[in-house]
Amino acid sequence: MKNIFTSHFPNSMKGLVLKKFDEGLTIETLEVPKPAKGEVLVKIDSAPINPSDWAFLRGLYASPKKLPVVAGFEGSGVVMATGNDFFSRRLLGKKVACFSPPDGNGTWAEYTLTQVATAIPLKKNLSLEQGSMLLVNPLSVIAMISIAKKKRSHAIANTAAASALGQLLDKMCRQNGLQCINIVRRPEQVELLKKNGAQFILDSSFPNFNTEMRDLFKQKNVKIAFDALSGAMVSQLLAALPKGGEVMVYGALSEQEMMVPHGRFIFEGKKISGFWLSQWINQQSMFTLLQAFNKVQKFLCTKHEIHIRDRMSLTQVIEGLNTFPENMSAGKILVKPGQL
Amino acid sequence: MKNIFTSHFPNSMKGLVLKKFDEGLTIETLEVPKPAKGEVLVKIDSAPINPSDWAFLRGLYASPKKLPVVAGFEGSGVVMATGNDFFSRRLLGKKVACFSPPDGNGTWAEYTLTQVATAIPLKKNLSLEQGSMLLVNPLSVIAMISIAKKKRSHAIANTAAASALGQLLDKMCRQNGLQCINIVRRPEQVELLKKNGAQFILDSSFPNFNTEMRDLFKQKNVKIAFDALSGAMVSQLLAALPKGGEVMVYGALSEQEMMVPHGRFIFEGKKISGFWLSQWINQQSMFTLLQAFNKVQKFLCTKHEIHIRDRMSLTQVIEGLNTFPENMSAGKILVKPGQL
Structure with missing residues (x-):
């Protein structure tokens, strides 16, 4: 493992955990996972609450994830540690957008472990907040x-x-x-x-x-x-x-x-x-997907800013959970795991 | 027009007419239509009562036919008169299976006028009754x-x-x-x-x-x-x-x-x-359809006899109309317009 933590690799992190469908989230203290070959550890800056997250919390979304699990399908942040292989090391210290792994913990936590292929480096002029909604x-x-x-x-x-x-x-x-x-x-x-x-x-x-x-x-x-x-x-x-x-x-x-x-x-x-x-993603070639990521980033940099309605700490998410489905067109709510 | 009537071209015929959806049929006396170029007049021997006929009578079938109209989507019989063109004349006197024209009178009558392309000559060893269910x-x-x-x-x-x-x-x-x-x-x-x-x-x-x-x-x-x-x-x-x-x-x-x-x-x-x-028929080439007719006829001649449950005159059809949807798997009912 390679990492860029200034002192030591963190022992624990906070995350929003779903224990039972349709019964809300709890803040839990979890071990920070160590990236193996082909994996990267992202320190989450922002993670949106999408309708698919909401459906997942309700138990209305098909997912191989087993409970209890940290919620959140996508997010953005900085790669703090990687497996010791060429493709992963290349991302060390980079700002990325990422998917949570299909069967593992999600992005509504201080850190997320993900595959190198699902961590997309952000263009310089795309903010971490806009980039968190890239996927x-x-x-x-x-x-x-x-x-x-x-x-x-x-x-x-x-x-x-x-x-x-x-x-x-x-x-x-x-x-x-x-x-x-x-x-x-x-x-x-x-x-x-x-x-x-x-x-x-x-x-x-x-x-x-x-x-x-x-x-x-x-x-x-x-x-x-x-x-x-x-x-x-x-x-x-x-x-x-x-x-x-x-x-x-x-x-x-x-x-x-x-x-x-x-x-x-x-x-x-x-x-x-x-x-x-x-x-759809499973049916596309890596080349098509890279092209798509590139196209989307350019579009978000220059043509379209996704409207953000609110930013919430993990605690605020728990308190506001039931109000999220109301008026989704008013803008996105971002989960900010680093906020107190 | 060419015809093979022994005396004169008939003046009138009986047919089962639908005047209003879901309000039953009546026997009407109608003029016998005279075939123009590309058309043939079939003296109907048999016509099956299919679920699609039943749906049509109920008003549950999409059809450009305007009421009042003679019912019956398919049947079989002998070509008694044709338009005076090569393709139509070829069918004179032949046993055929036929579709009723998309927007005209159907097969539950003594005669049906149809396009030459929708009158299919029957193979020698296929009976008119089995042939009436060919399409x-x-x-x-x-x-x-x-x-x-x-x-x-x-x-x-x-x-x-x-x-x-x-x-x-x-x-x-x-x-x-x-x-x-x-x-x-x-x-x-x-x-x-x-x-x-x-x-x-x-x-x-x-x-x-x-x-x-x-x-x-x-x-x-x-x-x-x-x-x-x-x-x-x-x-x-x-x-x-x-x-x-x-x-x-x-x-x-x-x-x-x-x-x-x-x-x-x-x-x-x-x-x-x-x-x-x-x-589906509209999307096929004439060649595919001819192949299909040929295949089906061979199959009906040798491998499969469609079970006939009952044969009914026009009067009997009117009397029995409401019992037809019961137990369709017991066999087909054939309308026999020539029966008294």
Whole structure:
């Protein structure tokens, strides 16, 4: 092991541990793990609370992680120690964005141990805070755009479009020559997206929503709609899509099952499928992923700043936990394990 | 026009007319249509009552047909008159299977006018009765097998498997080196399929059905399940399929909406899509279709006789209409417009 700790390798750290699904988090004192070959130890600066984290805490997310476990799927920080191999040593002292390991402790702790391949060096002018949100949302957006292009859809739709992911998707679509139809649930979210320059916005609380959506989908020849809500929205999207259209479900913010009449499939040739970032990543080559990381970082440096609503210490996270799902479009909350 | 009527071209005919969806049929006297170029007039010998006919009568089938219209999607008979062009004249006096035109009167009448391309000459040793069921079910089976092969699934599942379509699918799968898992709803249907030589049969009324289905799907690596029921069966199939599996809905015998949890799509990469014969036919080349007709006829001549439960005159059809959906696996009912 190589490390850059000025005095000694730390004995212990604090982390937010999930012991039972849907029963909240506790602050625990844990041993700081020592990186082996191919591993790096990141001192966490920031880690966002994403909808997927929230779903994981509730027990609604498929994950091989065994409880008890430190929560948090992504974050950023400085590499303080590495295994003694060429690729790991190269990262020593670097600012990185990182995924938590698929089956291990997460980023809502003072330190996270991760594989060298899932620690991405940050560009000089990208802050640790913006960099902490480099992976889950931006990679999802890149994946969605690549899926839309493969299906030769020049326009896509997305629900819960005022989310951090939704805002980024709209902007990156515009940069990639794709038209994005943003579907939100409240009038104030329409205003928010307008301010960001979004061209096509539909408000599902509006009485003519279904008709407007169908007309716009037809006009733009939308072949694919990404859905973060599940429940009733899926059948509304299926009804609105032109023949042969596909709904790709990637979230279930409504926490409801979807109900669909068979005619959409048989007579209209429509489909429901799913999108899951973990699965998409597994199907990509390392080269595609490196290209994607590079593209996203450039975009976050120059074209888009993810709005941060609040920064919280580990203690504050425990206190505020139940309020997080409210108003996700108001901005991201960052977990700051170094804050008291 | 050319014709082979011995005396004069008939003035009128009887036919079963649908005036309003879900309000039964009436016998009407209609003018016998005169074939123009590219058209043939078939004197109907037999026409099956398929589940798709039943769905059409109920108003549950997508069709460009405008009411009032003669019912019946397929049938068989002798070509009595044709347009005066080479391809049509060739069929004069021939025994044919035929589709009714997409937007015109159907086969439950003494005569049907159809396009020359949808009148298929029958092989010598195929009876008019067996030939009357040449198109809807057998072509669906050929389509399903071709879809399964394209998706590289060496095993498929099918629900309502004791239906005429289901029985044919199982046999043709075996001939094509595909394993077919037959899902039925009653113990007596298990016996029926066993007698026909089916290898894999699951009874959904059996208490361990879901577990057995999952185990068998896994063992056989079933990637695609065809479903004629809709409703609850769709989520049962989705749950049982291995990751990445697809349910293709082709019927809605349960007449219920399907309810699906989002996790099947997001985390398990599964899909729901639809299969509709009309759509499939439109996507095939004439050559593929001719090959398919040929294959099906050979199969019906030598390997499989579709079981006929009853033969009915037009009057008998009206009287028995509401009993048809009961026990479809007992055999086909043929409409015989020539019977008094």
